[in-house]
Amino acid sequence: MRRDAALEEASGSAYAFTRVLPAGDEGLLFEFGSDIDEATNQRVQDFAEALRLARIPxxxxxxxxxxxxxxxxxxxxxxQGAMEQVLSAAGAASVQQRMARHHLIPVCYGGAFGPDLEDVAVATGLVPQEVVRLHASQEYRVYCLGFSPGFPLCAPIPAALRLPRRSQPRLRVPEGSVAIAGMQTGIYPLETAGGWHLIGRTPARVFSWNDPSVTMILPGDTISFRPVGEEEYLEIADRAASAETSARVAAGGADG
Amino acid sequence: MARLKVVRPGMLTTIQDQGRFGQGHLGVPQQGAIDSYALRWALRLAGAEPLQAALEITLLGPTLEVQDPCFAALAGAEIGAQVNGLPWPTGRSVRLRQGDLITFRAPAEGLRAYLAFRGGVAGDEVLGSRATDLKSGIGGHQGRALRAGDVLEVGDGGGEPAAAPVATAIMRDRVRVLPGPRDELFPEGALGQLTSGPYRVTPDADRVGMRLIGPEVVGAPGDIPSEGIPLGGIEIVPSGQPIVLLQGRGSVGGYPVLATVISADIPVLAQLRPGSSLRFEVATRAAARLAREEMERNLELPLRPLN
Known part of the structure; x- marks a missing residue:
């Protein structure tokens, strides 16, 4: 998708899905393209936003x-037929795009916080410091949330870091773990099972049940990672704990 | 409110309602009753509101002590319920008195039953639902399955005992599917393989989904960019075996969905125990719609008064 087309979308209609696929008799999958890129994903997010605002019974x-x-x-x-018509019409409404935010996530890489960093280094043929440097070297788009509540699926990571998921998923991945798999990187907001490679952990809170849409990282936002030492990690964790009321990712300086 | 004391928790008893809807964009799973048909019957028989919560009982039921008078109904699998040692068949409502003891023997058939109360079951409401999300540890009773010693609050309304005019659990070994949404990513013949013979439900079956073993679906395309996974979606993992996703599934997934179980047959899945066998059949959209309409009509049939 060329840039000018993306800009056009930003001010215009979200009515741009390429086709609709039935997903059982209670679901419709609106598809917007076949290649992962920011412009396609932005249309996805705009369409979803238009439907949310339409509050269709x-x-x-x-x-x-x-x-x-x-x-x-x-x-x-x-x-299904009636629903498809209603949804298509509602999705055609132009929406005011939500102002995307940038989140700077402090990460303590390796050691107990990133138990897979060494393995990732071996598998990619890089030294651990280079894995960290590459991972923290760029900004990622949050394409969607999923797997577990608030889990930001971010992409694309540098080609040199791309590995298949672990063959044996872990039953417990600690909250805040920063991980990679394939072209994606993400943060485990809660302790859950998981099959990604854990390269670090953030003390920042990335999800709150109280008011998730206000406090959390949302699709369309951008993320970058800032390496911190263990001392700073603990300092930030302390501050985050004492400012429990604001579950915002403020700890490491998310600059909203 | 009336109080209900958990003497023994049973295998897996949780507070569930119709589900935590509207949060897919935040990655929050739907949850809610796996057999929503049985839940709806339990709520209706108890005279509760459609969006109120009930107890979802899995295979081996709890022992519950009634501490205040209330009015309750049971629907779903016949799991050998008794009140003070007297049988309480599924699909019926009863008045409960202080001191009554509700017990369950091993189930005759099926997997899940629902115990509803007039006035509902109190529980933690998170993002508009009381459904327990065991993975996230939220909703229901402190975000977890019931334990011995828990005291629940339920409605204390009264009512006239009645029975459902039809079975409140649907026991079958055939499940209808609609192709897609990602059938075209598979080689031709994949749907034929899925419908070619019986699958067995493996022990790896829970509220998230059911891993099946049976005819291999050859040539599954592997990972795709993560997308929303519908209720009843049949993912094919790289080994060629299917997983049917249920209410506890993650909101998005990266395995392609070959076919999706029709909404009228999700309750069939909900009652299949590990070890049971099932077959998939391809349905038409029209058949899916008719089946759903029939289900909605059944739910509106008049109750049969008892006594």
Missing amino acids: GVRSITPGYLSVLVEYDGGLRH
């Missing part, structure tokens, strides 16, 4: 992914 969930939006609805209320 019977719609249960609107889930944007990299290239598509899955809409799930109560099939007992409205059948």
Whole structure:
């Protein structure tokens, strides 16, 4: 997608899906393209936002992914053909784009915080310091949230760092773990199972159940990582704990 | 409110409602009752509101002591419920008195039952739902399954005992699917393989999904860019075996969904125990719609008064 087209989208209509795929009798998958890029994903996010704002009765969930939006609805209320019409019309409304935010995430790489850093270094043929340097060297787009609540799926990571997922997923990945898999990097907001390579951990809180849409990293935002030592990690963790009320990622200086 | 004391928790008893909807963009899973048909019957029989919560009971039920009078209904699998040692068949409501003891023997058939109360079951409401999310540890009773010693608050309304006019659990070994959304990423014949023979439910089956073993689906395309996964979506993992995703699934996934179970047959999946066998059949959109309409009609049939 060329840049001028992306700019056009920003001010215009989100009505740009390329096709609709049925997902059972209570779901429709609106697809916006086949290549992962920012412009396609922006149309995905705009369409999802337009549908959320339309508050269509019977719609249960609107889930944007990299290239598509899955809409799930109560099939007992409205059948698929009718729902597709309503959704297409609602998605055509132009939306005021949410102001994207940048989040600077402090990360303590390696050691107990990043138990897979050494393995990643071996598998990629790099020294651990180079893995860290590459991972922290660029800005990533948050393409969507998923896997677990608030988990930001960010891409694309430098080609030299791309590895398949671990063959044996871990049953428990600690909260705040910063990980890579394939072309993606992300942060585990909660302690969950997970199959990504854990290269570090952030003391910043990236998800709060109280008011998630206000406090968290959202699709369309950007993220970059700032290496910190263990001492600074603990300092930030302390501050975050004492400022528990603001679950915002403020700890490391998310500059909103 | 009436109090209900958990004497023994059973295998897995959680507070569930219809689900935590509207949060897919935040990566928050749907959750809610796996057998929403049975939940809806339990709520209706108990005279509760459609969006109120009930207890989801899995295989081996809890022992519950009723501490205040209340009015309750049971729907879903026949899991051998008794009140003070007297049978309480599924699909019926009863008045409960202070001191009554609710117990469950091993289930005859099926996997999940729902215990609802007039006035609902109190629980932590998170993002608009009381559904327990065991993975995230939120909702329901402190974000977890019930434990011995827990005291729940339930509605204390009264009512006239009645029975459902039809079975409140759907026991079958055939499950209808619609192709897609990602069937075209598979080689031709993939749907044929999926519908070619019986699958068995492996022990790796929970509220997130059911891993099946049976005919291999050859040529699964592997990872795709993460996208929303529908309820009943059948993912094919690289080994060629299917996983059917249920209400506890993550909001997005990276394995392509070959076919999706129709909404009227999700309750069928909900009652299949590990070890059961099932077959997939391809349905038409029209058939899926008719099946769903029939289900909605059943849910509106008049109750049969008891006594």
